[in-house]
Amino acid sequence: MPALRYCEPRDAVVPTSDAATDCDLCGAFTTATAAPRSPFAAGDILFHQGDAVRLVYRVLRGAVISYRLLSDGRRQVTGFHLPGDYLGLEAGVEHATTAEALCHVDALAMERTDLAARAVTDIGLARALWQVTVRAFQRSEDHALILARQGATERVAAFLLDFAQRLGDAVTIDLPMTRQDIADHVGLTIHTVSRTLSQLQAQGMIEARSSRQVRLLQRQRLEWLCA
Numbered sequence: 138m139p140a141l142r143y144c145e146p147r148d149a150v151v152p153t154s155d156a157a158t159d160c161d162l163c164g165a166f167t168t169a170t171a172a173p174r175s176p177f178a179a180g181d182i183l184f185h186q187g188d189a190v191r192l193v194y195r196v197l198r199g200a201v202i203s204y205r206l207l208s209d210g211r212r213q214v215t216g217f218h219l220p221g222d223y224l225g226l227e228a229g230v231e232h233a234t235t236a237e238a239l240c241h242v243d244a245l246a247m248e249r250t251d252l253a254a255r256a257v258t259d260i261g262l263a264r265a266l267w268q269v270t271v272r273a274f275q276r277s278e279d280h281a282l283i284l285a286r287q288g289a290t291e292r293v294a295a296f297l298l299d300f301a302q303r304l305g306d307a308v309t310i311d312l313p314m315t316r317q318d319i320a321d322h323v324g325l326t327i328h329t330v331s332r333t334l335s336q337l338q339a340q341g342m343i344e345a346r347s348s349r350q351v352r353l354l355q356r357q358r359l360e361w362l363c364a
Contacts, residue, residue, distance in 0.1 A: 161261035162223070162269060165252060166195045172246035177238035183224065186235045192246040193225040199242030200313035203234040204321065214322035216276070217314060219303060223269060225249060239313045284324045287363070292323040293333040294362045297343065301353055309352045316348060 172194055177183065183194060186205060201218040215234050218224055224236050224244075256263040283295050296319060301307050312319075316334075320327045334351070337343045342359055344352040353359065 160265075161259070162265035163195075165255060165259075165262055166245050166247065169195070169245040169247040172244040175242070175244045175246070177242040177244070179238055179240045181238045181242075183236040183238065183242075183244070184232050186232055188232045190225055190227050190230055190232055190249055193223060193249050193252055194236075195245045196220050196222050196224070197243040197245060200239040201236050201242055201244075202239050202314060202318055203236045205234045212321050214318055217300070217318075217322070226266065226270060226273070239318075289325055289329050289333050290336065291362050292325060293319075293330060294337065294342075294359045296323055297351060297353065298356070298359055298363065301356075309346075309350065312349050312351065 172183070172192065174181065177199070183201065184190075184192075196218050198220055201222075201224065202214060203216045203218065203224070204212050204214045206212055217239075218236070225232070226249075227233060252262075252266075256266055283292055287295065297310075300312070301310050304310055314322075316330050317327045320330045323330070325333075334343070334345050337359075338345050340358075342353075342355045344354055346352060
């Protein structure tokens with residue numbers, strides 16, 4: 138299977154996430170306009186932690202990282218957002234995280250108040266919003282469990298499996314994030330992440346073709362690690 142790339146402009150939207158299957162929510166965005174400053178270049182900020190929540194974004198192309206800066210200056214990466222994912226569906230009035238483009242990103246945007254008003258009279262849209270919110274909560278819970286109970290090898294394996302699944306169970310994946318980004322997501326140091334990837338490769342479970350491309354050779358063994 139060829140590698141799947143998400144950091145290069147494409148002619149069509151690539152629906153990779155569960156959220157992309159929510160047709161009612163997708164339909165609401167058919168009338169949405171390009172997000173302010175879209176397309177975003179790598180390093181551009183869609184919104185900052187603490188900003189007032191005004192817009193809901195739908196990623197069309199590229200990848201976005203979301204992270205929270207802690208009081209001691211450390212960075213906690215809360216997620217990676219791919220084509221079909223939504224940003225800005227938050228319960229509070231302020232963004233809990235900062236969203237930053239990892240590469241060239243095209244995104245649509247619509248006012249959150251407009252989306253909420255439509256959901257009042259559109260049952261399908263309200264259901265889709267609920268489903269997306271529940272899935273985000275479940276993903277957050279799963280991630281918290283990984284950080285609380287799994288060691289370095291299990292954390293890295295779980296990350297690779299989850300990302301491959303989001304790319305349609307890809308065998309070869311191009312990672313849009315750096316190893317530092319991965320480390321800040323799974324609660325490890327960059328040196329531990331690099332060492333763990335090298336160990337998984339030495340054991341024949343993966344092939345790290347470069348710092349950004351990984352081929353999953355023995356998916357079942359990786360899954361056993363995370364069981």
